[in-house]
Amino acid sequence: MKIRSLPMVQPPQWQPMARRIWGLMYRHLALYRRSWPRLLELMYWPILQMCIWGFTARFLATRMGSNPAIMAGGLLLSGVLLWEVTLRSQMGMSISFLEEMWSRNLGHVFVSPLRPFEMVAALIAMSVIRMLTGVLPAILLAWAFYAFNLFSLGPVLVLFFVNLMIFGWAIALGVVSLVLRHGAGAEPLAWGILFGLAPFSAVFYPVSVLPAALQPLALTLPTTHVFEGMRAVLMHGTVRWDHLAAAFVLNLVWIAGAAVLFAWQFHQARVRGALMSIGE
Amino acid sequence: MEAIQVEHLVKRYDSVLAVDDIGFTVPAGGTVGLLGGNGAGKTTTIAMLLGLIVPTSGRITVLGHDMAKDRFAALERMNFSSPYVALPHRLTVRENLRVYGHLYNVAHLDDRIATLARDLDLGQILDRPAGQLSAGQKTRVALAKSLINQPEVLLLDEPTASLDPDTGDMVRTWLEQYRAQSGCTILLASHNMAEVERLCHQVIMLKQGRVVDRGTPDELLARYGRQDLEDVFLDIARDRRQAVAA
Numbered sequence: 167m168k169i170r171s172l173p174m175v176q177p178p179q180w181q182p183m184a185r186r187i188w189g190l191m192y193r194h195l196a197l198y199r200r201s202w203p204r205l206l207e208l209m210y211w212p213i214l215q216m217c218i219w220g221f222t223a224r225f226l227a228t229r230m231g232s233n234p235a236i237m238a239g240g241l242l243l244s245g246v247l248l249w250e251v252t253l254r255s256q257m258g259m260s261i262s263f264l265e266e267m268w269s270r271n272l273g274h275v276f277v278s279p280l281r282p283f284e285m286v287a288a289l290i291a292m293s294v295i296r297m298l299t300g301v302l303p304a305i306l307l308a309w310a311f312y313a314f315n316l317f318s319l320g321p322v323l324v325l326f327f328v329n330l331m332i333f334g335w336a337i338a339l340g341v342v343s344l345v346l347r348h349g350a351g352a353e354p355l356a357w358g359i360l361f362g363l364a365p366f367s368a369v370f371y372p373v374s375v376l377p378a379a380l381q382p383l384a385l386t387l388p389t390t391h392v393f394e395g396m397r398a399v400l401m402h403g404t405v406r407w408d409h410l411a412a413a414f415v416l417n418l419v420w421i422a423g424a425a426v427l428f429a430w431q432f433h434q435a436r437v438r439g440a441l442m443s444i445g446e
Numbered sequence: 447m448e449a450i451q452v453e454h455l456v457k458r459y460d461s462v463l464a465v466d467d468i469g470f471t472v473p474a475g476g477t478v479g480l481l482g483g484n485g486a487g488k489t490t491t492i493a494m495l496l497g498l499i500v501p502t503s504g505r506i507t508v509l510g511h512d513m514a515k516d517r518f519a520a521l522e523r524m525n526f527s528s529p530y531v532a533l534p535h536r537l538t539v540r541e542n543l544r545v546y547g548h549l550y551n552v553a554h555l556d557d558r559i560a561t562l563a564r565d566l567d568l569g570q571i572l573d574r575p576a577g578q579l580s581a582g583q584k585t586r587v588a589l590a591k592s593l594i595n596q597p598e599v600l601l602l603d604e605p606t607a608s609l610d611p612d613t614g615d616m617v618r619t620w621l622e623q624y625r626a627q628s629g630c631t632i633l634l635a636s637h638n639m640a641e642v643e644r645l646c647h648q649v650i651m652l653k654q655g656r657v658v659d660r661g662t663p664d665e666l667l668a669r670y671g672r673q674d675l676e677d678v679f680l681d682i683a684r685d686r687r688q689a690v691a692a
Contacts, residue, residue, distance in 0.1 A: 437500045
């Protein structure tokens, strides 16, 4: 056995940070590289949801045979596909964190030089990859099966995507914070929490349909403004910049709040000595 | 030069005092053993040294860095191994080592993995999932992970727990050689008295979160009038006998 001295390299400061983020991403990507069931699982639900609502839209169109029915079908499919962006972004981030917990690897990760914000950056990057892997095939199949082209929303679609992803990350950071606080008991939130917000996000109907008392609550969600904006584009061909601006501002508030909660719960987990035993 | 300095370290969980005002130093290049029964505070102390647990009070300095203010600068130059913290079991050994190579910003990572594979006899298992390895193989992989960044300070929590004598001896031999060639500082928590006697220059005896004795293995043996550290350990654990000399 011989230990050789390796040359020390002094890279610029951003490079070690990028490498640490890539290191954690590599850990997750290596899993997907070999496992087609994992890849399939990413695409399964978005495609299934798209099919159910696609057939529903087709049924409405054939029964009613009118332009409003076709419009309603487009609204349903757009709503489903864009909601999946939020859902997959949130789940992609939360589940990547849970993967570390399930493999009892957090003890090693947290004693490495990986900073907590770098871990969050890696989880966000994984969330984008997982979301695109799941949602893009569903978008393409919607075009192939139902001649519905989500990209017909135009360049504003990118801004919708960005807002929906940021909100997904904010909710995911909240879930991770709760897992840090309550351990494995908070795991189910990773799958279910966003479904509780869907009725208030006005995915398939305008906010005005909600009871008056719930409308202010709905308007605190960035997703509500995105879906209102989506309907404005599809129904009137206009981009509602006011809704987009509201979505961005609300997202800033949500993500800042989630970041503070995460930082606090991470510190508290270190105080309680929970980082080594979390998930057990 | 002290690689590790611990001053008045306290960790309290509500009404439980896990670590009670302990202090010690580990000189650069030295190997110090933390000895004590279950619940003595060994793992909590190591976790505080790694920044995993925030002390209630006290101060920890590693390689000149205050762990309360500048822990990441120290963590880049440290590493840790414990049989109680796993590596992702679906990743292969090579992938696991690559992950940690990136996290520790190891230059020439493939060369480093090849060196560790040769030195720790991992060549045959490099491309096997970590979850399919035997306990001995897992320990060697965990050791490889803990050496991936050629740490200046290595914290080992029961590094040979659950190993057969042959594998345990191989790990201890490797640690001796690594220390001799690299000048690494090692803090070792163990229940294995023979291991502590063989590897450690200094031993710190913990009981109920307090340092109850310390010294070289020979000093402790002489102080308690015993032939081996196991009897010293039992004397302290069971309050059987006081040290025969101050």
